[in-house]
Amino acid sequence: xxxxxxxxxxxxxxxxxxxxNVDIEIPEKSITAFIGPSGCGKSTFLKxxxxxxxxxxxxxxxxxxxxxxxxxxxxxxxxxxxxxxxGMVFQKPNPFPMSIYDNVAYxxxxxxxxxxxxxxxxxxxxxxxxxxxxxxKDRLKKNALGMSGGQQQRLCIARALAVQPKVLLMxxxxxxxxxxxxxxxxxxVMELKGKYTIVMVTHNMQQAVRVSxxxxxxxxxELVEFGKTDDIFSQPKDQRTEDYITGRFG
Amino acid sequence: xxxxxLSKKRKGFEALVKxxxxxxxxxxxxxxxxxxxxxxxxxIPNITWELLSTKPSYLTERIGILPDILNTVYIVLATLLIxxxxxxxxxxxxxxxxxxxKVVGIIEYAAETLSGIPSIIYGLVGMLLFSNSxxxxxxxxxxxxxxxxxxxxxxxxxxxxxxVPQSYREGAFGLGAGKWRVVRTVVLPGCVDGVITGGILSxxxxxxxxxxxxxxxxxxxxxxxxxxxxxxxxxxxxxxLYVYAKEQGEFGVAFAIAAILMVLTVMINFAAALxxxxxxxxxxx
Ligand SMILES: Nc1ncnc2c1ncn2[C@@H]1O[C@H](COP(=O)(O)OP(=O)(O)OP(=O)(O)O)[C@@H](O)[C@H]1O
Ligand SMILES: [Mg+2]
Numbered sequence: 149x150x151x152x153x154x155x156x157x158x159x160x161x162x163x164x165x166x167x168x169n170v171d172i173e174i175p176e177k178s179i180t181a182f183i184g185p186s187g188c189g190k191s192t193f194l195k196x197x198x199x200x201x202x203x204x205x206x207x208x209x210x211x212x213x214x215x216x217x218x219x220x221x222x223x224x225x226x227x228x229x230x231x232x233x234x235g236m237v238f239q240k241p242n243p244f245p246m247s248i249y250d251n252v253a254y255x256x257x258x259x260x261x262x263x264x265x266x267x268x269x270x271x272x273x274x275x276x277x278x279x280x281x282x283x284x285k286d287r288l289k290k291n292a293l294g295m296s297g298g299q300q301q302r303l304c305i306a307r308a309l310a311v312q313p314k315v316l317l318m319x320x321x322x323x324x325x326x327x328x329x330x331x332x333x334x335x336x337v338m339e340l341k342g343k344y345t346i347v348m349v350t351h352n353m354q355q356a357v358r359v360s361x362x363x364x365x366x367x368x369x370e371l372v373e374f375g376k377t378d379d380i381f382s383q384p385k386d387q388r389t390e391d392y393i394t395g396r397f398g
Numbered sequence: 399x400x401x402x403x404l405s406k407k408r409k410g411f412e413a414l415v416k417x418x419x420x421x422x423x424x425x426x427x428x429x430x431x432x433x434x435x436x437x438x439x440x441x442i443p444n445i446t447w448e449l450l451s452t453k454p455s456y457l458t459e460r461i462g463i464l465p466d467i468l469n470t471v472y473i474v475l476a477t478l479l480i481x482x483x484x485x486x487x488x489x490x491x492x493x494x495x496x497x498x499x500k501v502v503g504i505i506e507y508a509a510e511t512l513s514g515i516p517s518i519i520y521g522l523v524g525m526l527l528f529s530n531s532x533x534x535x536x537x538x539x540x541x542x543x544x545x546x547x548x549x550x551x552x553x554x555x556x557x558x559x560x561x562v563p564q565s566y567r568e569g570a571f572g573l574g575a576g577k578w579r580v581v582r583t584v585v586l587p588g589c590v591d592g593v594i595t596g597g598i599l600s601x602x603x604x605x606x607x608x609x610x611x612x613x614x615x616x617x618x619x620x621x622x623x624x625x626x627x628x629x630x631x632x633x634x635x636x637x638x639l640y641v642y643a644k645e646q647g648e649f650g651v652a653f654a655i656a657a658i659l660m661v662l663t664v665m666i667n668f669a670a671a672l673x674x675x676x677x678x679x680x681x682x683x
Pocket of ligand 1: 185192
């Protein structure tokens with residue numbers, strides 16, 4: 149079952165075409181990894197899925213993206229609700245300069261939850277799900293910027309989980325972190341896949357192999373190959389994929 | 399040989415430059431000190447409780463500056479109350495909402511230029527725009543000062559809006575927050591320091607303004623409440639200083655006012671520095 153299906157997607161930044169005819173079906177409740185050399189359009193594609201590119205002036209998009217069957221670009225779609233369903237975690241941890249509690253409660257409050265008991269419950273659940281509850285529970289009122297980078301990233305994951313999204317987009321979530329924090333987040337991601345659909349950009353092939361079920365290889369704005377992670381890494385169909393995963397370029 | 403001679407010459411030159419720089423620093427410091435000591439020395443002995451707490455009376459021929467102090471407070475309040483929402487609103491619109499960056503650039507440039515225009519020109523315009531319709535009164539003066547300070551408030555707010563990291567906005571949008579919520583909860587708290595600093599600097603400018611107010615607010619010395627005061631003509635401290643010194647030859651009073659203004663100015667600069675330091679510290683955690 150696919151939760152997001154993309155057909156003939158093209159994207160331009162002004163005159164520069166960053167995505168060329170991308171077709172992909174993203175499977176539900178599993179982990180999909182995007183790999184490819186720098187500048188091939190992974191982040192661009194990821195951000196298109198919850199329309200974060202709307203924020204960038206001069207972006208032009210053609211093609212079709214359906215989330216649970218609905219065209220995400222149609223006029224009836226409220227982009228804020230779309231982003232509530234399809235959450236995002238960024239490359240650099242970006243907690244807001246407020247307390248840990250307020251960070252996690254930001255999303256629920258945005259979507260109208262004001263009841264204190266209910267909020268407390270959501271915050272605790274999100275922090276537990278993001279495996280940061282033990283470190284955060286005694287300092288919920290402290291500023292989030294006082295946490296370590298790895299903790300901040302898990303807090304950002306908790307913040308994203310607190311709005312109960314169905315899909316979580318992660319753009320190189322571990323590239324700014326140390327190895328220990330990285331493996332904690334990898335474990336976390338694998339635990340989350342029972343409940344969420346996760347799409348993750350990574351530069352790290354081992355990471356893709358370790359955590360993902362499916363892998364998509366991008367090159368120069370094209371989706372070259374998409375399939376089960378095991379297949380992609382053991383018997384790639386395309387020569388370019390093979391060259392890339394064997395380290396011949398990029 | 400040659401090298402040695404050259405390096406000697408160079409050393410001599412450097413010593414000379416250093417001496418010149420020291421001299422200019424010393425001169426500047428001496429000037430500031432002289433001004434401070436002179437004005438405070440002439441002014442403070444003339445500051446009495448009676449001067450501060452009464453209005454001028456023709457019967458007793460005593461001068462009191464209470465009305466001028468009140469007028470100053472009124473005009474500062476009225477100006478800030480109008481200029482802060484306008485300036486901050488304009489800044490938010492330009493930085494967060496406006497999509498035509500070229501127009502934004504032009505407006506920023508215009509604001510930059512506007513803040514360099516001599517204040518007497520604002521006075522002239524203010525007289526035509528406000529005093530001619532509402533009469534010479536503190537409110538006309540306040541509105542003139544609003545025009546004068548609007549560019550400053552707008553620019554300082556804009557600059558501090560630009561220091562709010564883009565990643566905060568992305569984070570909030572990514573959670574499904576709408577534009578206004580993002581601005582209100584994530585962007586605005588990050589620019590409070592800019593607004594406060596701009597406000598403090600404006601207070602300084604309002605305190606120091608005379609030309610624009612002579613045209614628009616007049617120079618009466620009646621004691622009024624806030625609302626009546628704004629509708630009536632009145633002199634602020636700076637205008638009163640001018641009037642007492644120039645028209646009435648009351649130099650004692652003029653220096654007393656000068657000393658008060660001087661102390662206020664120092665306090666304002668100090669406050670602005672304090673605010674900036676406070677927020678710089680908060681930002682670095
Ligand atoms: N805001 C933008 N404006 C203009 N061009 C952009 C913008 N963002 C990305 N691009 C261009 O689009 C192409 C794809 O960029 P993108 O960031 O999606 O690559 P990426 O695969 O995520 O690379 P990396 O691995 O380095 O993160 C690049 O050529 C980049 O220069
Ligand atoms: Mg990227």
